[in-house]
Amino acid sequence: xxxxxxxxxxxxxxxxxxxxxxxxxxxxxxxxxxxxxxxxxxxxxxxxxxxxxxxxxxxxxxxxxxxxxxxxxxxxxxxxxxxxxxxxxxxxxxxxxxxxxxxxxxxxxxxxxxxxxxxxxxxxxxxxxxxxxxxxxxxxxxxxxxxxxxxxxxxxxxxxxxxxxxxxxxxxxxxxxxxxxxxxxxxxxxxxxxxxxxxxxxxxxxxxxxxxxxxxxxxxxxxxxxxxxxxxxxxxxxxxxxxxxxxxxxxxxxxxxxxxxxxxxxxxxxxxxxxxxxxxxxxxxxxxxxxxxxxxxxxxxxxxxxxxxxxxxxxxxxxxxxxxxxxxxxxxxxxxxxxxxxxxxxxxxxxxxxxxxxxxxxxxxxxxxxxxxxxxxxxxxxxxxxxxxxxxxxxxxxxxxxxxxxxxxxxxxxxxxxxxxxxxxxxxxxxxxxxxxxxxxxxxxxxxxxxxxxxxxxxxxxxxxxxxxxxxxxxxxxxxxxxxxxxxxxxxxxxxxxxxxxxxxxxxxxxxxx
Amino acid sequence: xxxxxxxxxxxxxxxxxxxxxxxxxxxxxxxxxxxxxxxxxxxxxxxxxxxxxxxxxxxxxxxxxxxxxxxxxxxxxxxxxxxxxxxxxxxxxxxxxxxxxxxxxxxxxxxxxxxxxxxxxxxxxxxxxxxxxxxxxxxxxxxxxxxxxxxxxxxxxxxxxxxxxxxxxxxxxxxxxxxxxxxxxxxxxxxxxxxxxxxxxxxxxxxxxxxxxxxxxxxxxxxxxxxxxxxxxxxxxxxxxxxxxxxxxxxxxxxxxxxxxxxxxxxxxxxxxxxxxxxxxxxxxxxxxxxxxxxxxxxxxxxxxxxxxxxxxxxxxxxxxxxxxxxxxxxxxx
Numbered sequence: 001x002x003x004x005x006x007x008x009x010x011x012x013x014x015x016x017x018x019x020x021x022x023x024x025x026x027x028x029x030x031x032x033x034x035x036x037x038x039x040x041x042x043x044x045x046x047x048x049x050x051x052x053x054x055x056x057x058x059x060x061x062x063x064x065x066x067x068x069x070x071x072x073x074x075x076x077x078x079x080x081x082x083x084x085x086x087x088x089x090x091x092x093x094x095x096x097x098x099x100x101x102x103x104x105x106x107x108x109x110x111x112x113x114x115x116x117x118x119x120x121x122x123x124x125x126x127x128x129x130x131x132x133x134x135x136x137x138x139x140x141x142x143x144x145x146x147x148x149x150x151x152x153x154x155x156x157x158x159x160x161x162x163x164x165x166x167x168x169x170x171x172x173x174x175x176x177x178x179x180x181x182x183x184x185x186x187x188x189x190x191x192x193x194x195x196x197x198x199x200x201x202x203x204x205x206x207x208x209x210x211x212x213x214x215x216x217x218x219x220x221x222x223x224x225x226x227x228x229x230x231x232x233x234x235x236x237x238x239x240x241x242x243x244x245x246x247x248x249x250x251x252x253x254x255x256x257x258x259x260x261x262x263x264x265x266x267x268x269x270x271x272x273x274x275x276x277x278x279x280x281x282x283x284x285x286x287x288x289x290x291x292x293x294x295x296x297x298x299x300x301x302x303x304x305x306x307x308x309x310x311x312x313x314x315x316x317x318x319x320x321x322x323x324x325x326x327x328x329x330x331x332x333x334x335x336x337x338x339x340x341x342x343x344x345x346x347x348x349x350x351x352x353x354x355x356x357x358x359x360x361x362x363x364x365x366x367x368x369x370x371x372x373x374x375x376x377x378x379x380x381x382x383x384x385x386x387x388x389x390x391x392x393x394x395x396x397x398x399x400x401x402x403x404x405x406x407x408x409x410x411x412x413x414x415x416x417x418x419x420x421x422x423x424x425x426x427x428x429x430x431x432x433x434x435x436x437x438x439x440x441x442x443x444x445x446x447x448x449x450x451x452x453x454x455x456x457x458x459x460x461x462x463x464x465x466x467x468x469x470x471x472x473x474x475x476x477x478x479x480x481x482x483x484x485x486x487x488x489x490x491x492x493x494x495x496x497x498x499x500x501x502x503x504x505x506x507x508x509x510x511x512x513x514x
Numbered sequence: 515x516x517x518x519x520x521x522x523x524x525x526x527x528x529x530x531x532x533x534x535x536x537x538x539x540x541x542x543x544x545x546x547x548x549x550x551x552x553x554x555x556x557x558x559x560x561x562x563x564x565x566x567x568x569x570x571x572x573x574x575x576x577x578x579x580x581x582x583x584x585x586x587x588x589x590x591x592x593x594x595x596x597x598x599x600x601x602x603x604x605x606x607x608x609x610x611x612x613x614x615x616x617x618x619x620x621x622x623x624x625x626x627x628x629x630x631x632x633x634x635x636x637x638x639x640x641x642x643x644x645x646x647x648x649x650x651x652x653x654x655x656x657x658x659x660x661x662x663x664x665x666x667x668x669x670x671x672x673x674x675x676x677x678x679x680x681x682x683x684x685x686x687x688x689x690x691x692x693x694x695x696x697x698x699x700x701x702x703x704x705x706x707x708x709x710x711x712x713x714x715x716x717x718x719x720x721x722x723x724x725x726x727x728x729x730x731x732x733x734x735x736x737x738x739x740x741x742x743x744x745x746x747x748x749x750x751x752x753x754x755x756x757x758x759x760x761x762x763x764x765x766x767x768x769x770x771x772x773x774x775x776x777x778x779x780x781x782x783x784x785x786x787x788x789x790x791x792x793x794x795x796x797x798x799x800x801x802x803x804x805x806x807x808x809x810x811x812x813x814x815x816x817x818x819x820x821x822x823x824x825x826x827x828x829x830x831x832x833x834x835x836x837x838x839x840x841x842x843x844x845x846x847x848x
Contacts, residue, residue: 316731318731338730338731338733339733339735342732342733343733348731350731355727356725356727356728356730356731357728357731358725358728359721359724359725359728359729359791360724360725361724361787361791361792362720362721362724362791366717366720366721370721370728370729370732370734371732371733373714373717373718374714377713377714380713380714380715381712381713381714382712382713382714382717424732
């Protein structure tokens with residue numbers, strides 16, 4: 001897919017660069033007591049992709065907000081093309097040629113692709129003649145590898161990757177020269193990531209400058225020419241990607257080694273906890289059989305739509321069971337009802353915390369207590385004391401500031417929100433814990449925290465099933481690993497029998513075979 | 515293993531996040547309402563000397579009571595994410611007409627009141643189940659209102675229903691100088707507020723309104739929450755109908771003409787979020803009081819009824835926009 005782009009790659013990057021397109025000098029921004037940005041410096045050259053890395057809360061989002069004109073910096077200077085520039089408010093930022101692709105898509109689902117491509121664009125007649133719109137749309141779509149798409153398609157029918165690419169096409173209309181990608185691949189499977197990365201390469205080949213914000217390190221080495229790391233609101237000197245490797249980048253981000261990212265494994269009991277026999281549900285093309293022991297972590301991995309998450313969802317009672325039998329202990333488990341599964345002690349942490357993992361407008365304490373509030377409410381009246389006690393206990397285990405439990409959960413960073421989404425189940429004393437993409441869009445510190453707590457949970461005899469498209473996570477965390485492809489389980493082995501390479505190949509390799 | 519948990523702790527101290535201190539809107543909201551009411555009262559007192567008389571204050575509270583009781587009762591419906599009912603006037607009218615008609619047919623007070631409450635609950639539960647099954651609450655209640663109005667009009671033939679010789683006007687009595695509606699309003703507000711803030715069902719109502727999908731995965735039943743919210747709402751409607759019936763001794767199919775708009779206004783001015791998950795019955799009570807104060811001030815200053823309605827609408831718009839701006843600002847600061 002990326003072959004075409006590689007042919008004319010780096011014709012401009014290696015050449016003599018006339019000078020930075022964007023210069024940021026000593027940029028600072030303070031929110032209340034928190035210094036979000038502290039004299040940040042970097043330069044962005046024409047035709048380059050610069051990766052911007054850092055933990056959650058390191059200042060990346062603040063920088064993106066400043067560059068896109070949503071927030072005014074307290075001090076510091078921004079130059080575009082060597083001239084001082086003011087980017088606030090966002091109309092000025094746009095006029096200066098800055099465009100941002102956000103994590104959340106701004107396309108209107110109920111409108112067609114062509115209509116979305118004229119939304120908010122100047123210089124387009126407000127008379128939306130379908131034929132004119134569609135002709136225009138085809139031209140734009142081809143610039144982002146979506147030429148096969150019918151411009152009349154409703155946006156809600158597109159895949160996530162296609163929406164992402166459409167988003168990019170919308171920015172290209174404005175002829176933006178500085179493109180900022182804010183974790184564009186967070187919700188994509190490997191193959192779709194490939195498409196987005198190919199388009200990004202192509203855009204930089206055309207001479208545009210790209211700032212690429214991400215949590216996924218492998219992508220950095222695939223697209224980025226240089227890397228800037230933010231740590232605690234400060235910027236480290238920008239380095240060429242060729243001088244770095246994954247370990248070096250992680251060390252820069254953390255300021256320490258990552259040896260302890262994954263907790264040590266503990267020998268699990270032989271006691272069978274969950275016996276899945278011939279499970280067949282929506283999203284699975286072949287019956288799946290696997291077993292989970294007390295204290296064991298079973299990792300299911302595959303790309304989006306592989307069936308790994310379908311297994312988890314049907315065990316959680318979210319999908320109707322078509323056939324098969326699931327034994328929890330000695331009891332036959334009735335599937336197809338979330339409430340019934342919960343009653344039997346099956347906790348379920350979903351993939352998309354904003355959608356169905358947290359109550360973002362409610363206090364952290366209410367979020368933490370939501371699955372077990374009944375247990376602190378004799379006679380139906382909630383005991384404040386018990387609720388505070390138990391949620392504080394969970395909060396402190398997950399290093400969430402317990403003094404702030406009455407603040408709404410939306411005031412937390414993504415990583416801490418995820419800790420809440422996982423942690424709330426601890427109080428429900430589950431027998432089986434199911435998780436989907438447990439650390440998507442979560443910084444490394446919070447990830448380590450979550451992994452450790454999951455291990456702790458195992459120590460108390462709980463069995464855990466994790467479905468994730470992040471193979472390194474599955475490899476580092478699981479005792480037993482099953483791979484999925486297109487609705488069937490392709491292999492299941494102990495973690496010792498897997499290497500990262502083998503696992504990635506197993507998940508990807510099937511593509512050629514199919 | 516102990517070593518690895520040591521490592522975990524190290525991580526946690528490194529990554530413990532500094533969270534910006536933000537004044538929570540939830541905490542501020544009641545003060546905003548109280549502040550607005552205070553401003554309204556101060557303005558009233560300065561421009562209208564007759565405002566601070568015992569009679570007038572009693573009138574304000576009595577006017578606020580019926581709207582307040584229903585607004586408090588409807589708050590759980592809104593909190594649970596089921597917007598508002600558009601059958602408020604018709605349902606309260608149904609309660610009032612049936613209460614008066616039962617008295618007229620010779621029933622005693624207690625069984626008549628009981629039958630009205632049970633009847634209203636049945637009507638409410640039916641709507642609750644329909645809404646829980648997935649039909650839009652606006653459409654459901656709009657249709658329910660039309661049906662109730664149609665049936666009652668048919669049965670009364672457009673005539674005034676009278677309570678007859680059985681009637682005791684306890685609805686206009688005072689207890690220790692306080693109108694009975696005001697006392698019931700007070701008790702009802704306290705009860706529903708406690709129910710929402712202290713009990714499991716109240717918490718579940720809030721959570722379902724805040725995020726229905728998350729609630730479902732946490733084992734909270736949307737149907738249960740919705741039906742119970744409609745039961746509470748129906749009890750409030752029944753009380754309002756009975757109180758007015760007991761005050762006037764007669765009713766028609768067009769009683770409570772402006773109740774729907776008044777109740778929704780009180781709820782919104784109180785700052786309960788229309789999309790659910792944020793707010794409280796206490797605030798709706800405050801909203802009803804605020805509107806009553808403003809409307810009383812206008813009566814004392816000889817505003818026409820049209821003028822009063824226009825100002826009331828204006829107040830709703832101003833307060834809702836103000837609260838919305840505050841919410842936005844809060845989000846921006848994060």
